[in-house]
Amino acid sequence: MTLYEEPLTPAGSAKPAQGETGRMFQMITGYWVTQVVRTAAELHIADHLHAGPATARDIARAESLDPAAAFRFLRACVAVDLAACHDGEHFTGTPLLETLRTDRPGSLRDLALWGGMTSHWRPWDRLVEAVRSGEAQAPAVMGKDLFAYFAEHPEEGNRFTAAMSAMTEGVAEHLADVIDFRGHERVVDVGGAAGAFVQSLMVRHPSLRGAVLDLPRLADAAGSSAAAAGVADRFEFVGGDFFASVPAADVYLLKYVLHDWDDESAVRILRTCRESLHEGGRVLVAELVVETEDATGLPPLMDLNMLTLSSGGRERSRPEFEALFHEAGLRLKRLTPSASLVSVLETVPA
Numbered sequence: 001m002t003l004y005e006e007p008l009t010p011a012g013s014a015k016p017a018q019g020e021t022g023r024m025f026q027m028i029t030g031y032w033v034t035q036v037v038r039t040a041a042e043l044h045i046a047d048h049l050h051a052g053p054a055t056a057r058d059i060a061r062a063e064s065l066d067p068a069a070a071f072r073f074l075r076a077c078v079a080v081d082l083a084a085c086h087d088g089e090h091f092t093g094t095p096l097l098e099t100l101r102t103d104r105p106g107s108l109r110d111l112a113l114w115g116g117m118t119s120h121w122r123p124w125d126r127l128v129e130a131v132r133s134g135e136a137q138a139p140a141v142m143g144k145d146l147f148a149y150f151a152e153h154p155e156e157g158n159r160f161t162a163a164m165s166a167m168t169e170g171v172a173e174h175l176a177d178v179i180d181f182r183g184h185e186r187v188v189d190v191g192g193a194a195g196a197f198v199q200s201l202m203v204r205h206p207s208l209r210g211a212v213l214d215l216p217r218l219a220d221a222a223g224s225s226a227a228a229a230g231v232a233d234r235f236e237f238v239g240g241d242f243f244a245s246v247p248a249a250d251v252y253l254l255k256y257v258l259h260d261w262d263d264e265s266a267v268r269i270l271r272t273c274r275e276s277l278h279e280g281g282r283v284l285v286a287e288l289v290v291e292t293e294d295a296t297g298l299p300p301l302m303d304l305n306m307l308t309l310s311s312g313g314r315e316r317s318r319p320e321f322e323a324l325f326h327e328a329g330l331r332l333k334r335l336t337p338s339a340s341l342v343s344v345l346e347t348v349p350a
């Protein structure tokens with residue numbers, strides 16, 4: 001079968017792709033859809049259409065767009081199931097588009113926006129170079145690594161933090177289901193960003209006292225997030241560097257932190273936690289765990305995301321995690337999968 005002998009549908013279309021050629025066409029043009037979603041997020045299309053049916057002219061007026069281009073954009077949104085149009089003029093939003101609404105809990109809007117920003121989009125443009133060299137491409141396109149870039153570009157840094165919070169909010173309940181707390185413990189979310197993870201645990205366990213240790217620029221985001229979660233009176237933000245020191249705790253959470261770093265750096269972070277851990281304490285690592293055989297689904301692709309974006313970052317298998325823990329003076333007590341793709345690796349001093 002050759003191209004155009006079968007009906008071609010874009011990635012994200014409600015109609016499934018036909019045959020191998022159709023599927024490959026979707027893969028080749030997948031980035032068109034990434035940018036349609038990012039642009040829909042940028043232009044608040046979900047918010048506009050949630051308020052009621054709108055014409056391209058209405059949206060163009062609200063967002064300062066070229067009206068003819070706005071119509072062409074909305075027509076493409078219909079093709080990827082973000083919108084519907086019944087009379088050739090008035091557009092309505094679909095349930096899929098609703099996930100990009102600004103005011104919706106668990107909104108994916110920040111993730112969609114960050115997905116199209118320099119720090120995410122441009123390193124992926126150099127995946128070939130990443131695979132050739134084994135090196136992150138953030139320095140090649142931005143002149144520095146990801147977190148140093150965020151320090152100089154707070155708008156992108158804040159968007160990244162919000163995107164992380166959205167991803168964490170989506171899995172926090174599932175992780176909380178498999179974590180057992182013993183009472184009045186002090187929990188520190190190391191590299192916890194605005195604190196979405198620890199704060200959701202604090203909501204569920206009213207006797208927990210929680211803190212986030214992250215870079216000082218995250219203080220305001222963490223404070224607002226704690227207030228919104230109703231846990232501000234039990235929450236503390238500590239600005240610092242997890243390679244240098246972390247506040248003492250009964251339980252450390254490290255979610256999506258070790259995957260940003262090479263083995264040596266990951267061991268340094270774990271050692272810092274090990275050194276300040278209270279007697280009888282635990283270090284809980286929440287990460288994707290790559291199967292050693294038959295790795296499928298998200299983890300191998302997230303691993304490429306880490307290869308491309310973060311210096312030395314990677315997703316790891318159970319034996320690779322065990323090797324890190326051993327080097328840091330910890331041992332894996334149990335690995336518990338959750339109802340999400342993220343697993344909890346519970347470690348204690350060796």
Ligand SMILES: C[S@@+](CC[C@H](N)C(=O)[O-])C[C@H]1O[C@@H](n2cnc3c(N)ncnc32)[C@H](O)[C@@H]1O
Pocket residue numbers: 147164165168190191192193194196197213214215240241242243254255256257260
């Ligand atoms: C991938 S994000 C994970 C955020 C959060 N744990 C989550 O899962 O939503 C990694 C976090 O590590 C923080 N970070 C990076 N370098 C750090 C350092 N040297 N000390 C403390 N935090 C750091 C970043 O600011 C960011 O919030």
